[in-house]
Amino acid sequence: MSDRSAPVSDPAYIRARAMETLFERLEHLCEGAIAIDRGGRVVYVNEKYVTAIGLSHASEALGRPIEEIIPNSLMRRVAETGEPIILDVMELGGEQLVVTRMPIEDEDGNVIGAIGFVLYDRLEGLKPLLSRVTQLESDLRLARRQLSHARAARFTFADFVGTTPRIAQAKELAVRAARQSVTVLLTGETGTGKEMLAQAIHNASSRAEKPFVSVNAAAIPETLIESEFFGTAPGAYTGADRKGRDGKFRIADGGTLFLDEIGEMPLQLQAKLLRVLQEREIEPLGSDKVSKVDVRVIAATNVDLHRRVSEGAFRADLYYRLNVLSIDLPPLRDCLDDLPEICTRLLDDISASGDYVNARITPSALAALARYGWPGNVRELRNILERALILSDSGRLTGDDFARILTIGAEPRPAAAARPAGIVVPYAEAEAEFEKHTLEQALAASNGQISEAARMLRISRATFYKKLAKFGVASGPAAV
Numbered sequence: 001m002s003d004r005s006a007p008v009s010d011p012a013y014i015r016a017r018a019m020e021t022l023f024e025r026l027e028h029l030c031e032g033a034i035a036i037d038r039g040g041r042v043v044y045v046n047e048k049y050v051t052a053i054g055l056s057h058a059s060e061a062l063g064r065p066i067e068e069i070i071p072n073s074l075m076r077r078v079a080e081t082g083e084p085i086i087l088d089v090m091e092l093g094g095e096q097l098v099v100t101r102m103p104i105e106d107e108d109g110n111v112i113g114a115i116g117f118v119l120y121d122r123l124e125g126l127k128p129l130l131s132r133v134t135q136l137e138s139d140l141r142l143a144r145r146q147l148s149h150a151r152a153a154r155f156t157f158a159d160f161v162g163t164t165p166r167i168a169q170a171k172e173l174a175v176r177a178a179r180q181s182v183t184v185l186l187t188g189e190t191g192t193g194k195e196m197l198a199q200a201i202h203n204a205s206s207r208a209e210k211p212f213v214s215v216n217a218a219a220i221p222e223t224l225i226e227s228e229f230f231g232t233a234p235g236a237y238t239g240a241d242r243k244g245r246d247g248k249f250r251i252a253d254g255g256t257l258f259l260d261e262i263g264e265m266p267l268q269l270q271a272k273l274l275r276v277l278q279e280r281e282i283e284p285l286g287s288d289k290v291s292k293v294d295v296r297v298i299a300a301t302n303v304d305l306h307r308r309v310s311e312g313a314f315r316a317d318l319y320y321r322l323n324v325l326s327i328d329l330p331p332l333r334d335c336l337d338d339l340p341e342i343c344t345r346l347l348d349d350i351s352a353s354g355d356y357v358n359a360r361i362t363p364s365a366l367a368a369l370a371r372y373g374w375p376g377n378v379r380e381l382r383n384i385l386e387r388a389l390i391l392s393d394s395g396r397l398t399g400d401d402f403a404r405i406l407t408i409g410a411e412p413r414p415a416a417a418a419r420p421a422g423i424v425v426p427y428a429e430a431e432a433e434f435e436k437h438t439l440e441q442a443l444a445a446s447n448g449q450i451s452e453a454a455r456m457l458r459i460s461r462a463t464f465y466k467k468l469a470k471f472g473v474a475s476g477p478a479a480v
Contacts, residue, residue, distance in 0.1 A: 202298075207254065273318060
């Protein structure tokens with residue numbers, strides 16, 4: 001019985017038609033197709049592919065080795081091994097092509113050749129997919145590091161949000177630091193994200209697969225700080241572990257040691273730290289043997305180390321050794337343009353660790369936050385956001401939610417009393433009063449909507465927030 005007379009319910013007929021239809025449809029949709037025999041000679045090329053491989057007619061390719069038509073082709077390998085290459089990127093004529101290669105079998109299952117299809121002649125259409133695959137691979141590598149190392153760094157540069165000039169400069173310097181193993185000194189007020197940036201540097205460096213060890217120099221008792229850093233030899237002192245104990249430098253070997261509050265380190269330990277940085281070797285407490293270590297040190301401080309050097313509280317030689325690359329992290333009050341992005345990132349993080357599915361922040365809430373001084377910077381901001389979510393019934397944070405929490409500096413300043421007639425004030429003072437009054441008028445006219453008020457005044461939202469903070473203008477009870 002021929003295929004034409006076979007009933008449509010015949011499985012063999014349907015399978016044969018499916019294979020033929022699949023080939024015809026794939027050949028029609030793809031950007032090119034080429035087939036070879038077991039010996040690697042071209043037996044078929046469709047018209048679409050002829051131009052791409054620089055020929056005028058398909059007959060010019062028939063019978064020739066595939067490598068003469070497509071240099072470095074993998075088609076021969078597929079024909080010899082019978083293993084398909086489902087998805088690959090191939091370069092041809094200066095262009096990158098997405099291709100698939102499959103073996104051709106006879107009725108008995110023997111490989112008699114191979115066929116390849118060009119699925120896309122441009123990668124632009126696949127960029128979202130390739131970008132997603134790259135991100136998944138990056139996330140997988142980070143997850144593996146976190147599972148394999150109890151002391152793994154969690155943050156990356158993506159977590160250090162912000163685009164204001166000082167944050168952008170700090171990130172740019174940190175990216176440069178990640179490419180090399182230089183000692184880095186992070187400076188800035190408490191809560192500005194120094195350890196987060198240190199972890200990001202570690203995760204972007206060649207040491208990412210090794211431990212990230214964090215030590216707060218101010219939190220370790222002075223009597224134990226040397227053993228904590230350099231370890232102890234077996235039986236070094238009464239009560240010491242008989243097997244000895246590794247210090248933080250040994251634990252961080254191959255990776256990164258983050259020394260927080262380095263300015264509080266005792267002077268006698270500073271000399272030993274300087275030796276480790278210079279000689280790359282440690283001597284455990286109670287031992288007369290030294291051993292090599294390979295550790296990149298990132299130090300952080302919220303005090304002026306240069307001033308402490310002049311006061312004799314910090315060694316000048318250690319300061320210069322630590323200050324190979326200095327990165328200053330700005331306080332939150334100087335980065336109010338980044339406040340919406342920072343709040344969004346913090347709320348995402350808080351939501352992931354608690355039951356705050358509908359957590360979101362409104363313009364009036366951002367205006368209230370912009371009026372606060374933030375002595376604790378981003379660390380304090382996170383605590384305030386989490387407290388507001390706990391107290392909120394809806395998870396939708398408004399200015400009123402923070403007015404109850406931020407009592408210092410959050411309330412609007414009292415309006416100035418009217419001046420008696422004939423009293424002349426300095427121009428700068430009069431200008432400031434006019435600007436403040438204009439902000440209040442715009443907020444009233446827009447019913448507290450920050451975006452609309454900024455549009456009325458023809459300034460950006462970021463500039464509007466800054467001016468609210470400058471003059472202590474309340475966003476009003478109607479603002480949401």
